[in-house]
Amino acid sequence: xxxxxxxxxxxxxxxxxxxxxxxxxxxxxxxxxxxxxxxxxxxxxxxxxxxxxxxxxxxxxxxxxxxxxxxxxxxxxxxxxxxxxxxxxxxxxxxxxxxxxxxxxxxxxxxxxxxxxxxxxxxxxxxxxxxxxxxxxxxxxxxxxxxxxxxxxxxxxxxxxxxxxxxxxxxxxxxxxxxxxxxxxxxxxxxxxxxxxxxxxxxxxxxxxxxxxxxxxxxxxxxxxxxxxxxxxxxxxxxxxxxxxxxxxxxxxxxxxxxxxxxxxxxxxxxxxxxxxxxxxxxxxxxxxxxxxxxxxxxxxxxxxxxxxxxxxxxxxxxxxxxxxxxxxxxxxxxxxxxxxxxxxxxxxxxxxxxxxxxxxxxx
Amino acid sequence: xxxxxxxxxxxxxxxxxxxxxxxxxxxxxxxxxxxxxxxxxxxxxxxxxxxxxxxxxxxxxxxxxxxxxxxxxxxxxxxxxxxxxxxxxxxxxxxxxxxxxxxxxxxxxxxxxxxxxxxxxxxxxxxxxxxxxxxxxxxxxxxxxxxxxxxxxxxxxxxxxxxxxxxxxxxxxxxxxxxxxxxxxxxxxxxxxxxxxxxxxxxxxxxxxxxxxxxxxxxxxxxxxxxxxxxxxxxxxxxxxxxxxxxxxxxxxxxxxxxxxxxxxxxxxxxxxxxxxxxxxxxxxxxxxxxxxxxxxxxxxxxxxxxxxxxxxxxxxxxxxxxxxxxxxxxxxxxxxxxxxxxxxxxxxxxxxxxxxxxxxxxx
Numbered sequence: 271x272x273x274x275x276x277x278x279x280x281x282x283x284x285x286x287x288x289x290x291x292x293x294x295x296x297x298x299x300x301x302x303x304x305x306x307x308x309x310x311x312x313x314x315x316x317x318x319x320x321x322x323x324x325x326x327x328x329x330x331x332x333x334x335x336x337x338x339x340x341x342x343x344x345x346x347x348x349x350x351x352x353x354x355x356x357x358x359x360x361x362x363x364x365x366x367x368x369x370x371x372x373x374x375x376x377x378x379x380x381x382x383x384x385x386x387x388x389x390x391x392x393x394x395x396x397x398x399x400x401x402x403x404x405x406x407x408x409x410x411x412x413x414x415x416x417x418x419x420x421x422x423x424x425x426x427x428x429x430x431x432x433x434x435x436x437x438x439x440x441x442x443x444x445x446x447x448x449x450x451x452x453x454x455x456x457x458x459x460x461x462x463x464x465x466x467x468x469x470x471x472x473x474x475x476x477x478x479x480x481x482x483x484x485x486x487x488x489x490x491x492x493x494x495x496x497x498x499x500x501x502x503x504x505x506x507x508x509x510x511x512x513x514x515x516x517x518x519x520x521x522x523x524x525x526x527x528x529x530x531x532x533x534x535x536x537x538x539x540x541x542x543x544x545x546x547x548x549x550x551x552x553x554x555x556x557x558x559x560x561x562x563x564x565x566x567x568x569x570x571x572x573x574x575x576x577x578x579x580x581x582x583x584x585x586x587x588x589x590x591x592x593x594x595x596x597x598x599x600x601x602x603x604x605x606x607x608x609x610x611x612x613x614x615x616x617x618x619x620x621x622x623x624x625x626x627x628x629x630x631x632x633x634x
Numbered sequence: 635x636x637x638x639x640x641x642x643x644x645x646x647x648x649x650x651x652x653x654x655x656x657x658x659x660x661x662x663x664x665x666x667x668x669x670x671x672x673x674x675x676x677x678x679x680x681x682x683x684x685x686x687x688x689x690x691x692x693x694x695x696x697x698x699x700x701x702x703x704x705x706x707x708x709x710x711x712x713x714x715x716x717x718x719x720x721x722x723x724x725x726x727x728x729x730x731x732x733x734x735x736x737x738x739x740x741x742x743x744x745x746x747x748x749x750x751x752x753x754x755x756x757x758x759x760x761x762x763x764x765x766x767x768x769x770x771x772x773x774x775x776x777x778x779x780x781x782x783x784x785x786x787x788x789x790x791x792x793x794x795x796x797x798x799x800x801x802x803x804x805x806x807x808x809x810x811x812x813x814x815x816x817x818x819x820x821x822x823x824x825x826x827x828x829x830x831x832x833x834x835x836x837x838x839x840x841x842x843x844x845x846x847x848x849x850x851x852x853x854x855x856x857x858x859x860x861x862x863x864x865x866x867x868x869x870x871x872x873x874x875x876x877x878x879x880x881x882x883x884x885x886x887x888x889x890x891x892x893x894x895x896x897x898x899x900x901x902x903x904x905x906x907x908x909x910x911x912x913x914x915x916x917x918x919x920x921x922x923x924x925x926x927x928x929x930x931x932x933x934x935x936x937x938x939x940x941x942x943x944x945x946x947x948x949x950x951x952x953x954x955x956x957x958x959x960x961x962x963x964x965x966x967x968x969x970x971x972x973x974x975x976x977x978x979x980x981x982x983x984x985x986x987x988x989x990x991x992x993x994x995x996x997x998x
Contacts, residue, residue, distance in 0.1 A: 405885070405889070406885065407884070407885050407888045407889075419820050422820060422826075422827060422828045423828050454874055455874075456783050456786060456869070456870055456873040456874060461708075462786075463786060463870070464786045464787050464870060489873075489874065489877050490873065490874040490875060490876065490877025490878035490879075490880070490881060491877040491878065491880050491881030491884070492881070493878055493881055494878075494881040494882055494884070494885040495881060495885075503874075505820070506820055506827070506828060506871065507870065507871050507874055509820040509853075509854070510818055510819075510820060510853065510854040510867075510871055510875055511854060511874055511875055511878045512854065513853050513854025513855040514854035514855065514857055514858075514875045514878055514879055514882075515854075515878055515879070515882045516854070516855050517854060517855030517856070517857055517858040517859060518858055518878075518879045518882040518883060518886075519882060519886060520771070520855070520858070521769070521770065521771050521858035521859075522883060522886050524771050525769070525771075
């Protein structure tokens with residue numbers, strides 16, 4: 271693999287693929303001019319799209335495959351029957367060292383199954399996890415949360431590993447000097463929670479090395495309060511909490527809309543507000559950006575030997591470009607190398623023969 | 635216990651007790667003119683407050699105790715040492731048949747421990763649960779969710795019982811003709827989730843009788859979508875999800891505020907909006923009411939032989955009045971009798987000698 275930044279793309283994954291994949295890559299080039307792309311999928315559909323975007327043809331290699339994974343495919347079926355799918359080939363490109371990272375907006379379960387199968391877990395990591403970052407009350411301050419659904423049942427050891435992965439992400443990608451790592455629980459007192467979180471708390475308290483500082487148990491409302499940088503939880507709780515948060519944001523938006531247009535008086539008042547809203551527009555747009563799921567798009571599968579980023583299935587091109595951005599940042603800072611170093615300091619995974627830089631997919 | 639409606643109040647529980655308790659009862663009297671109250675706590679503090687509210691003295695009996703449970707007390711300590719606390723005596727009044735229900739804004743853990751100890755579980759219910767109702771996208775349509783933290787670990791049987799309790803609440807209190815009951819999970823497909831939810835799904839599918847219709851697995855974003863009436867989950871997930879939802883609502887509020895006042899342009903635009911907002915005020919106020927946590931105040935401890943309602947600790951008098959309203963509604967429809975009938979139809983708890991109307995604390 272040449273030096274630089276090579277990003278592998280599942281051209282057929284997502285509700286609006288391949289359009290948003292090609293346009294997203296084109297948008298991402300503005301921030302990452304050094305990036306090159308390998309895109310997998312139907313050449314008849316993707317070829318013309320590449321040509322439409324000036325300058326893209328020179329940096330995007332199209333590899334044809336007629337197969338793709340649908341959003342309805344079961345992960346096990348996709349894994350068995352999808353060896354020639356655009357998703358699988360895109361992951362393979364990371365596995366065989368052609369690309370530094372892969373981005374897909376396709377079927378999450380299939381992507382996770384394929385990525386685990388092809389890329390394998392980093393030495394010292396027993397269970398890879400899905401992580402994302404979200405806005406908090408504190409301006410400019412996001413929070414990383416994991417696992418978001420890769421593992422419905424977790425051991426204390428798994429949670430310790432998630433804390434390490436999330437800590438490295440917060441420190442290296444979000445530039446938090448000393449990430450505050452919290453364990454999601456039903457209360458902050460020591461006796462709270464089930465055996466898993468209590469066991470994880472013991473491991474975290476006893477850990478000689480952590481990429482951050484363990485601050486103890488945190489509760490559901492701490493996720494958005496800005497008082498914690500990394501929220502660690504099992505994939506069952508994390509997945510439900512993430513979707514509940516997304517649902518609440520949608521609920522509030524729809525309530526405001528219902529209110530503004532529910533009565534003639536409401537409508538008239540709303541119309542009177544328009545000049546004010548127009549003047550305040552830049553502020554509203556910055557709010558929209560802070561809340562836009564596309565802005566926070568890009569969930570990472572952490573703990574694999576290769577970098578794999580999942581975009582929201584319904585994302586637009588800007589959102590897909592953001593997911594590419596997450597992949598690019600993780601590749602450029604050599605995320606997996608940093609994790610491996612961290613695990614070694616912690617006495618986990620060190621000396622394992624499988625841990626060698628040549629097997630890593632991030633560039634040297 | 636005389637016919638009618640007697641409500642027992644923990645006069646000293648909550649951040650703003652006893653003021654909000656006394657004023658809340660006074661406000662609740664407007665909707666429930668038949669209600670009588672027994673209030674427990676410091677007579678020097680509570681006595682003058684009762685006198686301040688016209689007409690309250692005639693319907694509110696004050697019973698003095700100098701003891702009270704603080705928000706820092708551990709449940710086990712409160713249970714052992716708080717036998718004379720206002721909280722405990724208020725619960726005792728339900729246990730000994732003097733009152734139909736008890737309302738407290740005090741320490742949740744202590745209230746739950748005492749209520750379980752004094753009131754005991756209904757026959758057929760192995761684990762009482764905490765439930766609340768929340769707004770959804772569909773106007774006028776709330777959702778009941780349980781358990782919210784009484785049981786961090788649950789069996790499939792516990793979840794089946796929660797479904798029954800929630801179904802009766804939705805049908806009888808929220809007047810849903812046939813409540814749609816969903817199990818909270820990481821996906822809607824049958825193979826998703828851990829053994830507990832899968833086991834609970836089997837029980838719910840096999841249940842000959844349910845106070846509603848089991849619709850299968852639901853996800854985090856379904857809680858607010860209005861597509862389900864009762865969301866059943868374990869207390870670990872439920873507690874974290876509830877607090878995450880509250881945190882998200884606060885986050886969005888604070889982001890809007892930051893946006894409106896973050897720049898001079900934003901401020902100027904906001905000022906220009908004021909006349910419009912004034913005209914749309916009734917709509918905004920109805921939104922505020924729909925979102926106000928005080929409006930949705932009152933979590934029920936369901937599955938106990940007596941009715942016990944927990945108010946938010948930080949609530950105001952209006953919120954406390956709403957919690958009293960939940961207690962009153964549950965007492966008036968004889969919630970526990972309805973649950974007992976339901977459990978009998980389901981073949982759970984029937985024929986148990988402990989199940990007799992005389993032991994029930996709701997009026998005949």
